[in-house]
Amino acid sequence: MVAAGFGDMLGKYTSLFDWKVGHAIGGEDYDPYVAKLTAMALAECVANVEAIGDRTPAGIETLTRALIVSGLAMLIFGQSHSASGAEHHLSHYWEMELLRTGRRQVLHGAKVGAACAVIAEHYRIWLGQAAEPQASGPAAALALRLGDRLPEIAGWLGELPDASRIRELLRIAGGPALPEALGIGAELVARSLREADEIRPGRKTLLRLINGRP
Numbered sequence: 557m558v559a560a561g562f563g564d565m566l567g568k569y570t571s572l573f574d575w576k577v578g579h580a581i582g583g584e585d586y587d588p589y590v591a592k593l594t595a596m597a598l599a600e601c602v603a604n605v606e607a608i609g610d611r612t613p614a615g616i617e618t619l620t621r622a623l624i625v626s627g628l629a630m631l632i633f634g635q636s637h638s639a640s641g642a643e644h645h646l647s648h649y650w651e652m653e654l655l656r657t658g659r660r661q662v663l664h665g666a667k668v669g670a671a672c673a674v675i676a677e678h679y680r681i682w683l684g685q686a687a688e689p690q691a692s693g694p695a696a697a698l699a700l701r702l703g704d705r706l707p708e709i710a711g712w713l714g715e716l717p718d719a720s721r722i723r724e725l726l727r728i729a730g731g732p733a734l735p736e737a738l739g740i741g742a743e744l745v746a747r748s749l750r751e752a753d754e755i756r757p758g759r760k761t762l763l764r765l766i767n768g769r770p
């Protein structure tokens with residue numbers, strides 16, 4: 557449960573990114589104070605990942621405080637944007653599939669942590685393809701959608717740890733880092749990347765823009 561709590565906090569990397577994208581491209585409301593509160597809680601967790609992995613009292617206190625602050629930040633804003641983006645939609649999609657097929661459930665935060673790395677990698681690939689001058693097909697459509705904000709958005713993603721670092725942090729915290737370790741296979745991961753934004757159609761995540769939906 558400690559590793560899952562840490563995984564849910566790591567998910568703030570991509571949820572905060574998606575919130576900025578939703579504000580820049582989708583006209584969603586944004587609150588810099590709420591975003592900063594959440595980012596500070598996340599940074600404190602990451603800075604103390606060794607203590608959290610070692611289950612020291614100070615580490616557990618840091619993690620617990622960060623989760624509470626992240627929850628309070630959501631309450632201040634009145635919506636979940638700061639703490640829940642495409643990584644949560646992926647997690648919910650996997651959860652629904654496990655329920656549908658009668659399989660054993662996996663802790664929410666364990667799924668969110670693994671999904672955060674999947675989303676970070678997916679976004680890096682798509683923004684790279686969209687930025688290429690000869691981009692075609694869905695990548696060109698994404699470039700068109702992001703318009704002159706594309707370099708700025710790619711810069712925001714560049715500020716995040718990459719997928720391998722996210723997985724390393726999950727391992728230090730003592731949790732699984734890959735979906736397969738949670739019983740989530742490659743086919744389900746690929747399908748969730750194509751469909752999970754439909755769980756929350758009103759939320760303008762980059763995943764929704766990649767999938768070409770309004």
Ligand SMILES: [Zn+2]
Nearest residue numbers: 564644664668
């Ligand atoms: Zn969560």
